[in-house]
Amino acid sequence: xxxxxxxxxxxxxxxxxxxxxxxxxxxxxxxxxxxxxxxxxxxxxxxxxxxxxxxxxxxxxxxxxxxxxxxxxxxxxxxxxxxxxxxxxxxxxxxxxxxxxxxxxxxxxxxxxxxxxxxxxxxxxxxxxxxxxxxxxxxxxxxxxxxxxxxxxxxxxxxxxxxxxxxxxxxxxxxxxxxxxxxxxxxxxxxxxxxxxxxxxxxxxxxxxxxxxxxxxxxxxxxxxxxxxxxxxxxxxxxxxxxxxxxxxxxxxxxxxxxxxxxxxxxxxxxxxxxxxxxxxxxxxxxxxxxxxxxxxxxxxxxxxxxxxxxxxxxxxxxxxxxxxxxxxxxxxxxxxxxxxxxxxxxxxxxxxxxxxxxxxxxxxxxxxxxxxxxxxxxxxxxxxxxxxxxxxxxxx
Amino acid sequence: xxxxxxxxxxxxxxxxxxxxxxxxxxxxxxxxxxxxxxxxxxxxxxxxxxxxxxxxxxxxxxxxxxxxxxxxxxxxxxxxxxxxxxxxxxxxxxxxxxxxxxxxxxxxxxxxxxxxxxxxxxxxxxxxxxxxxxxxxxxxxxxxxxxxxxxxxxxxxxxxxxxxxxxxxxxxxxxxxxxxxxxxxxxxxxxxxxxxxxxxxxxxxxxxxxxxxxxxxxxxxxxxxxxxxxxxxxxxxxxxxxxxxxxxxxxxxxxxxxxxxxxxxxxxxxxxxxxxxxxxxxxxxxxxxxxxxxxxxxxxxxxxxxxxxxxxxxxxxxxxxxxx
Numbered sequence: 001x002x003x004x005x006x007x008x009x010x011x012x013x014x015x016x017x018x019x020x021x022x023x024x025x026x027x028x029x030x031x032x033x034x035x036x037x038x039x040x041x042x043x044x045x046x047x048x049x050x051x052x053x054x055x056x057x058x059x060x061x062x063x064x065x066x067x068x069x070x071x072x073x074x075x076x077x078x079x080x081x082x083x084x085x086x087x088x089x090x091x092x093x094x095x096x097x098x099x100x101x102x103x104x105x106x107x108x109x110x111x112x113x114x115x116x117x118x119x120x121x122x123x124x125x126x127x128x129x130x131x132x133x134x135x136x137x138x139x140x141x142x143x144x145x146x147x148x149x150x151x152x153x154x155x156x157x158x159x160x161x162x163x164x165x166x167x168x169x170x171x172x173x174x175x176x177x178x179x180x181x182x183x184x185x186x187x188x189x190x191x192x193x194x195x196x197x198x199x200x201x202x203x204x205x206x207x208x209x210x211x212x213x214x215x216x217x218x219x220x221x222x223x224x225x226x227x228x229x230x231x232x233x234x235x236x237x238x239x240x241x242x243x244x245x246x247x248x249x250x251x252x253x254x255x256x257x258x259x260x261x262x263x264x265x266x267x268x269x270x271x272x273x274x275x276x277x278x279x280x281x282x283x284x285x286x287x288x289x290x291x292x293x294x295x296x297x298x299x300x301x302x303x304x305x306x307x308x309x310x311x312x313x314x315x316x317x318x319x320x321x322x323x324x325x326x327x328x329x330x331x332x333x334x335x336x337x338x339x340x341x342x343x344x345x346x347x348x349x350x351x352x353x354x355x356x357x358x359x360x361x362x363x364x365x366x367x368x369x370x371x372x373x374x375x376x377x378x379x380x381x382x383x384x385x386x387x388x389x390x391x392x393x394x395x396x397x
Numbered sequence: 398x399x400x401x402x403x404x405x406x407x408x409x410x411x412x413x414x415x416x417x418x419x420x421x422x423x424x425x426x427x428x429x430x431x432x433x434x435x436x437x438x439x440x441x442x443x444x445x446x447x448x449x450x451x452x453x454x455x456x457x458x459x460x461x462x463x464x465x466x467x468x469x470x471x472x473x474x475x476x477x478x479x480x481x482x483x484x485x486x487x488x489x490x491x492x493x494x495x496x497x498x499x500x501x502x503x504x505x506x507x508x509x510x511x512x513x514x515x516x517x518x519x520x521x522x523x524x525x526x527x528x529x530x531x532x533x534x535x536x537x538x539x540x541x542x543x544x545x546x547x548x549x550x551x552x553x554x555x556x557x558x559x560x561x562x563x564x565x566x567x568x569x570x571x572x573x574x575x576x577x578x579x580x581x582x583x584x585x586x587x588x589x590x591x592x593x594x595x596x597x598x599x600x601x602x603x604x605x606x607x608x609x610x611x612x613x614x615x616x617x618x619x620x621x622x623x624x625x626x627x628x629x630x631x632x633x634x635x636x637x638x639x640x641x642x643x644x645x646x647x648x649x650x651x652x653x654x655x656x657x658x659x660x661x662x663x664x665x666x667x668x669x670x671x672x673x674x675x676x677x678x679x680x681x682x683x684x685x686x687x688x689x690x691x692x693x694x695x696x697x698x699x700x701x702x703x704x705x706x707x708x709x710x711x712x713x714x715x716x717x718x719x720x721x
Contacts, residue, residue, distance in 0.1 A: 084410075085413035086406070086409065088417070089409070098417060100413075100414070200407060201526070204526065207531075208411050211411050215413075215414035215415075
């Protein structure tokens, strides 16, 4: 049996932007797939997929959408309805009919609201030159607020002072329960009033979120398990292992488990393949370490779909870094296969050991293949440039 | 009323979710249409009976300017509210972002035929946030009309003259903006029985429509927009009738899809924030290049007129409605 016939967990081995979106799309286009399951992150994800000239930057929708595969947002995902609606409109413009009907969401998923977003931006702006490279989409704030019940004003939770009396964090299931939602949003508004006030009234949000709850399928219980038993799932990770909340380099991390651990929890012991995704060089957005950073690499590989974010900061690039790659794989407790993207890049170099000089890398595929089986090879942005290999696992087959 | 902020993003999101649910943007109309005609009635929030509408300043909006948009909802005119609904975000955004007005507050209403319609007049409330959208969606598009080339515009004008209170006028002597969008004539007389039944005022004698518009013009810049979609677009009688009442403020609009843009540009001109060229460039910037051509044509005569600044009026002057 091929490595890729069963459930596949796609995880980035860099600082994000490894090409997870294109790999998920290629996997979904290659074999019948029941659903793409998102297992971390939220609206800050930006996974570019190009198919036959159609392009979309997938954020909350799964990157299997162009392949016609539905998306399930698991309980580990943070859901932001405003951005979701905007993304649905962009998908419609790209030819996807009624995209919201392709979506199901675990009711336990946390809701990212304008309160979180405005607080996130206020904090990041106050940091000035010491910015963390946040996307300004309220992700960290959503997680932080969910940790607060029981805390009192003045307490310090995860090195941040509690500025008011917190309430329970709103979830997607609350959107269908206006009285519960109103209570939680009132508490959120009061809590964040000293930091930032969004332009929306609670009334307006309650009405909007009720429309949202009516437009998507909200699930309870073990929906991922049910889906997994009915067919093949592709788990789409957001960000990369080097930004992981436990394994990344603080404070330049995302408040999310970017390693396969959430996906494994959702699979509940079902067999699966973990596929690490890497470019043939390293990239990252905004602040934080990038030991092999090189202006020459940045100049050689301009990005079509990545640009400087107002809150996130500049797009950066560097040579492959063997030590970081091995570190990322270890943070994932090992991976079963690799997907290598940007194989069309030439003049590559690698830093083979920590602190040594970069050396030429004439055959990147062989270099990666010497470490692990390479199951997906990507030569270009379009799906047509991706080859899904009949790789055989040495571990899980 | 008058609190909160319009947010294009929230408006668009709500619309997206409703469409995904299969809900009509005019849900109230869809609901009523599934019932027998005898049960058709105005939504309580839009009922003019014994009602007063207010446009007040608030802490958020200290310089409110009322904008009332009343459209004929008979027959073919039903496309106009749908166009408005689709472009509402653009109207409010344009007024605010381009600095045409600091604190626009928008009210929507609908005009039918008091002789033959079950719901001849609907008037919402002045709103500055996304409740505008809700109000518009609650308007009942009855689609009736009598076929006698006249609708009850004068009944709507009477309501605007007598039942609307604005801080802009009372505190600052500033006129509001009223746009009537239609394609027919006023009734020959504003009938007392219609005022009593629809608005609730104890009026005993019929009123000359011209006197209603004279009173209205003291507190409002009144415009009549004739969009090109009816058989009356080129009927000289319509133009003569409305020009007689409103002078240059009778505007013919080639493209009914540009009604939102026309309103924004007209206000920009009237406020003397922009000239015609600038207004059209602003429209092009927000992606209305096609519409801006139609708007340019409609505004040609407004752009050349001399704007006369009226003396600050007495806040509560005598009414000049003539009973006959």
